[in-house]
Amino acid sequence: MRIKILKPVLASNDALADAQRRELDKAGVLGINIMSAPGSGKTSLVERTVEALKSEYRIQVIEGDIQGDLDARRVAAKGGRCIQINTQGDCHLDALMLSSVLPRVNLKKLDLLIIENVGNLVCPAEFKLPTHYNVTILSTPEGSDKPTKYPLMFSKSDLLIINKTDLLPYVSFDFKQLERSVRRIKPRLPILRLSTKTGEGLEDWLKWVRKKLSGRNPKP
């Protein structure tokens, strides 16, 4: 029964997300969807990105949380424009939830839309969003065995960020194991290592974002 109803739900979500993405394309906006388990550093990465790029690009952040606006307030404190979506229990964002907030975003006056998904290494990977790229964060304390255990999330990613490299001396994290298991799931998935706390490796991430921004559709 689960499968029977899940398939049409996912198909209609995909269709809506595709339509929303065409609106982004028409307006020359790049969309990035950031996913990870709780506490891997999604909001910290968004804060760092807003701080670094807000003078160059017009950025809108959409924060997905089950409840509360802690993250939206953190992003706003860094000078970022931010809308909070509360899923009221749902374990992921989807295109329908976004359709209720996207009309409040002026795409004509925007370069970059960052969507921070609900902290969850399973469900968000099933629901397409209007974004062009999926970025997954795995933090070093979570362990290098996670791609093998949560393969869908990694197979749906366009970039994998290993965050909290500052904790490497204190945790067991085996980069060779990680790379081996990622290669099995998605052979060409690029992997960046950084620390949102110390800023180490952050420049590689910003370079990746800038490159994608330069490759987006031209503003009309």
Add this chain to the structure above:
Amino acid sequence: MRIKILKPVLASNDALADAQRRELDKAGVLGINIMSAPGSGKTSLVERTVEALKSEYRIQVIEGDIQGDLDARRVAAKGGRCIQINTQGDCHLDALMLSSVLPRVNLKKLDLLIIENVGNLVCPAEFKLPTHYNVTILSTPEGSDKPTKYPLMFSKSDLLIINKTDLLPYVSFDFKQLERSVRRIKPRLPILRLSTKTGEGLEDWLKWVRKKLSGRNPKP
């Protein structure tokens, strides 16, 4: 539509879990369900528990993972009896999944059933299992803001374990913020602090388990 079908699904899951729990009670078996985000230390806690208690009690572990048997092999290496459930994409364990493995467990020759749920701070909290107690683990690198953001998981818990206290010097974790937010969700939720890595605080957890074991129904 989601709500309409979700309610009967959850109700029938609850009924099945209750029936399974009565079987545990009849046989004098204590059941514990361990939940957390990915990488918080569920398997490490199970390993430590099996090592410490296997000479005193007969223990069966059931490992829930989306895919693979990494965790089951870890538990087996510590001398624990272990059955692996692969959810094939599902973000949680439920009573129906357990009904397919419980017949393989001889409850008459068992004292303690430990179920390790899928790593996810959202979905597992919605599905009752045959267990008597829900134990939630939050590890210090995940941050002390998590109860506010994932309230259902904390409201369904009977014990909260703060793991990875060995990393406290290197991460920002505010115990006062944590306690304040937990009190708002579940005023009397007991909180233990420990490190499955160093073993610090582990004796408090083992004491809790022993106390619950002594309070279970007598073996027939």
